[in-house]
Amino acid sequence: MPARKTTKKTAKKSTTKAARPDTGAVPPYGDPIRKAIARGDTREMKNVAASARKWMADVQAALDQLDSALKNK
Numbered sequence: 001m002p003a004r005k006t007t008k009k010t011a012k013k014s015t016t017k018a019a020r021p022d023t024g025a026v027p028p029y030g031d032p033i034r035k036a037i038a039r040g041d042t043r044e045m046k047n048v049a050a051s052a053r054k055w056m057a058d059v060q061a062a063l064d065q066l067d068s069a070l071k072n073k
Contacts, residue, residue: 036048 033048033052036044
C-alpha cells in the first residue's frame with residue numbers, strides 16, 4: 001500500500017456539541033418510557049419519569065396561557 005501524503009490541514013474548532021447529539025427536551029412518548037422499563041435500569045427510569053413530568057408541566061402551563069389568551073379575545 002502506498003504511503004499516505006501528508007498535507008497541511010487547517011485547525012478545526014472542536015465543540016462538544018458536535019461530538020454528541022442535541023439532548024433537549026424529549027416528549028414523553030410511550031416508546032422511550034417502554035424502552036426504559038424494558039432495560040430495567042432504575043436510574044434511567046427515574047430520569048425518564050422526571051423528564052416526562054417536567055414536560056407535562058410545561059405543556060400544561062402553555063395550555064393554561066393559551067386558554068387565558070383565548071378568554072381575553
